[in-house]
Amino acid sequence: MSASIIDGKAYAAGLRARITDAVGDMAQQGATPGLAVVIVGEDPASQIYVKNKARQTVEVGMRSFEHVLPASTSEAELLSLVAGLNADPAVDGILVQLPLPRQIDAQKVIEAIDPAKDVDGFHPINAGKLMTGVPGLVSCTPLGCLLLIQSVQRDLAGLNAVVLGRSNIVGKPMAQLLIGQSCTVTVAHSKTRDLPEVCREADILVAAVGRPEMVRGDWIKRGAIVVDVGINRVPNPSSGEGKTRVVGDVAYAEASAVASAITPVPGGVGPMTIACLLRNTLEAACLRRSLPMPSLDVRLA
Numbered sequence: 001m002s003a004s005i006i007d008g009k010a011y012a013a014g015l016r017a018r019i020t021d022a023v024g025d026m027a028q029q030g031a032t033p034g035l036a037v038v039i040v041g042e043d044p045a046s047q048i049y050v051k052n053k054a055r056q057t058v059e060v061g062m063r064s065f066e067h068v069l070p071a072s073t074s075e076a077e078l079l080s081l082v083a084g085l086n087a088d089p090a091v092d093g094i095l096v097q098l099p100l101p102r103q104i105d106a107q108k109v110i111e112a113i114d115p116a117k118d119v120d121g122f123h124p125i126n127a128g129k130l131m132t133g134v135p136g137l138v139s140c141t142p143l144g145c146l147l148l149i150q151s152v153q154r155d156l157a158g159l160n161a162v163v164l165g166r167s168n169i170v171g172k173p174m175a176q177l178l179i180g181q182s183c184t185v186t187v188a189h190s191k192t193r194d195l196p197e198v199c200r201e202a203d204i205l206v207a208a209v210g211r212p213e214m215v216r217g218d219w220i221k222r223g224a225i226v227v228d229v230g231i232n233r234v235p236n237p238s239s240g241e242g243k244t245r246v247v248g249d250v251a252y253a254e255a256s257a258v259a260s261a262i263t264p265v266p267g268g269v270g271p272m273t274i275a276c277l278l279r280n281t282l283e284a285a286c287l288r289r290s291l292p293m294p295s296l297d298v299r300l301a
């Protein structure tokens with residue numbers, strides 16, 4: 001078996017096209033959504049992600065407010081900026097890029113964001129809504145994963161899903177989303193006994209552990225849908241001294257020989273994270289204005 005490739009880049013482009021149409025309709029009513037992105041410090045990967053977020057925000061027709069703060073920013077200064085953005089009527093969504101410098105308690109900052117503007121879906125109010133099945137803003141990466149899984153198989157009821165990783169940002173919300181689709185969900189992690197055996201039970205395997213190519217081909221059930229959230233930089237000496245390449249948490253070639261469908265890295269889940277951020281900003285803007293959320297159903301041919 002050679003797995004079909006789940007093209008996250010193409011799916012994300014389709015989603016952004018729908019968002020652009022919806023934002024155009026809102027702009028005509030004088031209600032252009034706005035997204036504020038805050039970065040603290042100079043982490044190179046974060047700088048790229050934030051630049052991409054700001055560019056794509058403008059490309060879909062939204063207003064982008066970028067706040068670049070020095071690494072020495074205090075927690076109080078960041079909390080004061082967040083309070084200002086909470087109060088700003090032009091801002092529908094607020095995202096504080098993670099990770100934050102050591103002197104800032106990220107959880108405190110997340111909890112300071114107005115849950116109605118929490119387009120990352122990290123606030124305990126939104127996490128709690130997801131857990132209890134109440135509509136709310138859902139964390140972007142897991143939401144993107146679910147959309148990609150459903151682009152392969154719409155009805156997931158009764159399937160065994162294994163989520164590798166238990167972070168608040170990906171593993172836990174992913175598990176909740178799959179429970180919401182009536183999957184039988186196992187959350188596995190570094191202390192799980194016989195990880196390969198647990199993974200082999202999965203009809204859907206979501207790997208979010210941050211360990212390069214940890215999941216091998218013989219961990220995967222024949223015909224499974226495999227979603228790789230990992231973005232790991234590893235040395236790539238064949239392209240020159242000090243060069244790196246990006247790999248996922250799954251050994252792609254091995255897994256492709258066994259799975260029925262698989263997301264590549266890059267070009268799988270990553271692009272969906274930003275597309276879902278824009279989707280969440282649209283949702284937050286609609287909710288704040290008591291407008292109906294447009295349908296963004298995306299189907300690839």
Ligand SMILES: Nc1nc2c(c(=O)[nH]1)N[C@@H](CN(C=O)c1ccc(C(=O)N[C@@H](CCC(=O)O)C(=O)O)cc1)CN2
Nearest residue numbers: 049096097098099120140246266267268269270271273
């Ligand atoms: N406040 C947040 N911080 C962080 C989040 C988040 O969702 N909210 N997620 C990650 C980083 N991230 C977005 O912020 C992100 C990561 C990766 C990609 C992406 O498109 N990746 C490319 C490959 C990139 C590469 O080559 O390095 C891909 O997979 O194709 C987009 C967004 C941590 N922080």
